[in-house]
Amino acid sequence: AQSVTQLDSHVSVSEGTPVLLRCNYSSSYSPSLFWYVQHPNKGLQLLLKYTSAATLVKGINGFEAEFKKSETSFHLTKPSAHMSDAAEYFCVVIQNVSGGTSYGKLTFGQGTILTVHP
Amino acid sequence: EPEVTQTPSHQVTQMGQEVILRCVPISNHLYFYWYRQILGQKVEFLVSFYNNEISEKSEIFDDQFSVERPDGSNFTLKIRSTKLEDSAMYFCASSEQLAGGGEQYFGPGTRLTVT
Numbered sequence: 521a522q523s524v525t526q527l528d529s530h531v532s533v534s535e536g537t538p539v540l541l542r543c544n545y546s547s548s549y550s551p552s553l554f555w556y557v558q559h560p561n562k563g564l565q566l567l568l569k570y571t572s573a574a575t576l577v578k579g580i581n582g583f584e585a586e587f588k589k590s591e592t593s594f595h596l597t598k599p600s601a602h603m604s605d606a607a608e609y610f611c612v613v614i615q616n617v618s619g620g621t622s623y624g625k626l627t628f629g630q631g632t633i634l635t636v637h638p
Numbered sequence: 639e640p641e642v643t644q645t646p647s648h649q650v651t652q653m654g655q656e657v658i659l660r661c662v663p664i665s666n667h668l669y670f671y672w673y674r675q676i677l678g679q680k681v682e683f684l685v686s687f688y689n690n691e692i693s694e695k696s697e698i699f700d701d702q703f704s705v706e707r708p709d710g711s712n713f714t715l716k717i718r719s720t721k722l723e724d725s726a727m728y729f730c731a732s733s734e735q736l737a738g739g740g741e742q743y744f745g746p747g748t749r750l751t752v753t
Contacts, residue, residue: 554741563642564681564729564744610681624669624733625694626742628681 522547522615526629534637539583539598541632543611546592553594554612554626555585564610570594581605606636640664642745644730650751651720659715659748661730670713671731671742672705674698681729687713720752 527542545551555567568579575587581604585596594611611629643662651657663670672684686693687705704716713732717724727749731742 556744561746563746564731566741566743569741624671624686624742625683625696626671626673626681627683628673630680 522551522613522627524611524613524627524629526609526611526632528632529630530633530635532635532637533601535603536600539596539601539605539634541596541609541611541634543594543596543629544592545594545611545613547613547615549615551613551615553585553587554614555579555583555594555596556610556612557607558610558631559607567596567609601634601636603636603638606634608633640743642730642732642743644728644745644748646748647746648749648751650753653722653752654719657717657720657750659717659728659730659750661713661715661745662711663713663730663732664734664743665711667732667734667743669693669733669735669742670705670707671733672715673729673731673744674726675729675747676723676726684715684728717750720750722752725750725752 523546525544533539553570556564557567558564567583568577570577570587578584583598585594587594608631610631612626614626645660670687673681675681683696685695685699685705702718706714727747729747730745733742
């Protein structure tokens with residue numbers, strides 16, 4: 521079975537400073553990993569995904585994440601925070617079982633609330 | 639940009655009542671999902687649906703729950719006899735193909751409150 525741990529429930533940064541949201545995963549087989557963002561009263565929006573191609577993945581709005589198998593991590597970063605980045609962020613894993621079938625079950629981390637101060 | 643929609647945004651019901659949560663997935667998507675998030679807890683997978691049948695369901699998805707695609711556009715989640723512990727935010731999602739390659743697009747959620 522797969523699982524995800526987001527190491528911080530809240531992260532607070534100043535506008536213009538770097539953002540780091542930490543995520544560790546466990547998976548029996550090669551996983552696909554995602555970061556989703558949820559702004560208030562909005563649906564979950566995909567930021568980026570890792571699906572066994574390049575280990576450094578670039579997403580929307582300047583976010584990127586690096587898949588590190590040796591550390592079982594998939595941390596989300598952004599060089600310079602913007603006020604509009606304030607939201608809740610979810611690290612998500614899906615396990616690609618032998619034979620390539622997963623039926624789409626996503627496993628979520630508990631979420632990290634990002635606050636951006638002026 | 640196409641999006642997943644859900645109605646209602648908030649549903650209040652009494653314990654023991656039936657509720658139907660509605661979702662309109664993105665029109666060319668073939669795979670449909672329901673997730674829920676109890677306040678303060680993780681988002682949890684409930685069920686996936688493809689080709690008019692359930693592909694996978696979690697332990698949460700017991701006989702009180704059912705899903706249906708009654709027409710070409712709607713995807714519904716029915717809870718037959720609601721319990722207090724069913725109070726949660728329910729998210730619908732759809733994808734063009736199965737994840738891991740296919741990303742899931744989520745709706746804004748329906749907040750269900752059972753009193």
